[in-house]
Amino acid sequence: MSKETQTEKEAATSTTAHRIGLFTRQPLSTLGKIAFWGFLVATIAATGGAIALTLFAGGSRAIDIFAASLLAATILIVNGIRWLQVIAALVGVSILYQFFTQPFVIESLANPKDASIGGYGHFIGDAVPMGLLIIAFVASVGTVLQNYHLLSRKNPGWFTPFLSTVTGVVVGALFIGALAPTPAPAAPATIAPLQAPQISAGPGVPTSMNMGMANAPISVSQLQTRTTAARVDHFTLTAQPAHLTLGSGITVPAWTFNGTAPGPTLRVRQGDEVVVTLVNHLSFGVTIHWHGVRVANAADGVAGVTQDAVKPGQSYVYRFIPPDAGTYWYHSHQFSFEETVNGLYGMLIVDPATPTLHADVDYSVALHAWDGPDSQTIYTMNTTGGTLNQVARPGQWVRLRIVNTAETPTGNPQLVTLVGAPFQVVSLDGHDLHGPEWLTDTPLPIGSAQRYDLYFQMPSSGSVALVTAGDGQSYVRAPALVIGQGSVPTRLPAVTKWFDLTTYGTPAPDPITPQSHFDATYNIVLGNQMGTSLGRSGMTYTMNGKAFPYTGMIMVKEGQLIKLHFVNQTNLHHPMHLHGHVFTVLDQNGKPLTGSPVHQDTVLVPPHATYDVAFVANNPGIWMLHCHNFLHANWGMDMMVMYDVSTPYTVGSASGNFPD
Numbered sequence: 001m002s003k004e005t006q007t008e009k010e011a012a013t014s015t016t017a018h019r020i021g022l023f024t025r026q027p028l029s030t031l032g033k034i035a036f037w038g039f040l041v042a043t044i045a046a047t048g049g050a051i052a053l054t055l056f057a058g059g060s061r062a063i064d065i066f067a068a069s070l071l072a073a074t075i076l077i078v079n080g081i082r083w084l085q086v087i088a089a090l091v092g093v094s095i096l097y098q099f100f101t102q103p104f105v106i107e108s109l110a111n112p113k114d115a116s117i118g119g120y121g122h123f124i125g126d127a128v129p130m131g132l133l134i135i136a137f138v139a140s141v142g143t144v145l146q147n148y149h150l151l152s153r154k155n156p157g158w159f160t161p162f163l164s165t166v167t168g169v170v171v172g173a174l175f176i177g178a179l180a181p182t183p184a185p186a187a188p189a190t191i192a193p194l195q196a197p198q199i200s201a202g203p204g205v206p207t208s209m210n211m212g213m214a215n216a217p218i219s220v221s222q223l224q225t226r227t228t229a230a231r232v233d234h235f236t237l238t239a240q241p242a243h244l245t246l247g248s249g250i251t252v253p254a255w256t257f258n259g260t261a262p263g264p265t266l267r268v269r270q271g272d273e274v275v276v277t278l279v280n281h282l283s284f285g286v287t288i289h290w291h292g293v294r295v296a297n298a299a300d301g302v303a304g305v306t307q308d309a310v311k312p313g314q315s316y317v318y319r320f321i322p323p324d325a326g327t328y329w330y331h332s333h334q335f336s337f338e339e340t341v342n343g344l345y346g347m348l349i350v351d352p353a354t355p356t357l358h359a360d361v362d363y364s365v366a367l368h369a370w371d372g373p374d375s376q377t378i379y380t381m382n383t384t385g386g387t388l389n390q391v392a393r394p395g396q397w398v399r400l401r402i403v404n405t406a407e408t409p410t411g412n413p414q415l416v417t418l419v420g421a422p423f424q425v426v427s428l429d430g431h432d433l434h435g436p437e438w439l440t441d442t443p444l445p446i447g448s449a450q451r452y453d454l455y456f457q458m459p460s461s462g463s464v465a466l467v468t469a470g471d472g473q474s475y476v477r478a479p480a481l482v483i484g485q486g487s488v489p490t491r492l493p494a495v496t497k498w499f500d501l502t503t504y505g506t507p508a509p510d511p512i513t514p515q516s517h518f519d520a521t522y523n524i525v526l527g528n529q530m531g532t533s534l535g536r537s538g539m540t541y542t543m544n545g546k547a548f549p550y551t552g553m554i555m556v557k558e559g560q561l562i563k564l565h566f567v568n569q570t571n572l573h574h575p576m577h578l579h580g581h582v583f584t585v586l587d588q589n590g591k592p593l594t595g596s597p598v599h600q601d602t603v604l605v606p607p608h609a610t611y612d613v614a615f616v617a618n619n620p621g622i623w624m625l626h627c628h629n630f631l632h633a634n635w636g637m638d639m640m641v642m643y644d645v646s647t648p649y650t651v652g653s654a655s656g657n658f659p660d
């Protein structure tokens, strides 16, 4: 049909017989006005939201696009040109689609009360624009139909608006029904059950490797705590399976101590004897290693080195006297990668025999990462992926102990910071710093297994929050620890320059300095390369080019001062941990520390950096030195620091002992 004839036909049936061109404007019908106002109000709300997010939370592309589309739809409707109004209806389709398919929108509509996704506030924030959008969308479809009928009927009367409204409602409902994803199932998404860790005998898997010195005068089993203490603290930790609810309806299968992860926080006093009975109700072997505590070697909990993994149904007793106060933790050291990542860990806090720092309240938080449904990683603080609340009154002094128990899959440390109060880092890995400065919003890099103790005073009003940046780029609102009255602040700081332990605090005399006389210095080159480890092929993580159990060892004699020179040749951070001893950090990239002396059991060696540490060999035994990124340890980055000591235990398929 030619344009001429069409125009003539329309003109003939129109009440106002004028020529209709491509750009002939229609007066805005009632439905057009409704659509206009609906889109306009939603536009204003979305633009306000976009501005607020940009100012306070670092921007959101989704909401910018959203606001721009709403504005476009509004303009298209107002111009009154028929075919542009058709486009307006299509833009409306895509806006509704964008909005309805945002998982958080569905979540909040399905669970208006759930505090972990913002509660009623968030629900109203989603429901109001959603309602306006549906009205605007339906009305704009109606407008298109109505305008068509206005031109094609002599006297539209009531029938056309009625018909177009009904059609619009039906189309809108069909559209929403078809496009809206089925709401998140109320039942927790199912995650495959955990597989018992195992390495089967086969090529490349050692059968029976003895890590000790064959004819040594003393065995690890003899290296027990000798002294008796005035007080004895007894605990029982039962390794057992559990399902953990991490908030927001997400449940994961886990292996736990006493049914929770983290397991119970063990609180003891420096110099007390600690007696822990481990009972194993799991279907595979477990141990407990007391991370950072200078225990006697027999209590170190390393499968194949200081004991056999405790078999299903059996139990084992650990006895030790913690010589140093501070924040520590415990975890299984049989298949420590799988077992710790899946929940076999907890915190151990050793109070000083004589208090050094006054705190009105003392909280601890373990940062962990779980494999959730759809292979997403769920970060948690203690037991929640949402907000963890703790109380403190204005003016009170708070000591906050943080441990990173998580595997750090990216090879980067977790970043954490405290929002709402200036704070001091009073200790690292449980060891106090000298003259700590006040920090504000400073990102603290915390490698796997490391600990930070923060100290701060509650402000006269409002709360203080601990937030994390798992990706190292920006802080997120969950998980978060909120201390005091209030919620996570709307405005989170940007990630700025990281805390640097090599310049923090003020100098103080220390028994070990870069000028000390070292009895031996060992170079340890950290590398990664494709290869094989325990019969598996893949990316291996190496020490001096070799993967465990074929890495060399570091021989020491009691009383020696040993220096370790780490050379990181990879693009990843490696939190290097030595059992049973404390490192004094000497320098990074050859630059000695300019602030407080630093003592750690786990040093975070940055990519392509060198790191020098020293320790006094004052605790005889066979001690692991390994990367505490569990994946790296699992794929080779472990070795032994060795006194002249033998062991009756072996690593390999015969015993089933695989420490990492």
Ligand code: C2O
Residues within 6 Å of the ligand: 289, 291, 331, 333, 449, 577, 579, 624, 626, 628
């Ligand atoms: Cu927490 Cu061998 O380590």
Ligand code: CU
Residues within 6 Å of the ligand: 541, 573, 574, 575, 627, 628, 629, 632, 633, 637
């Ligand atoms: Cu590593």
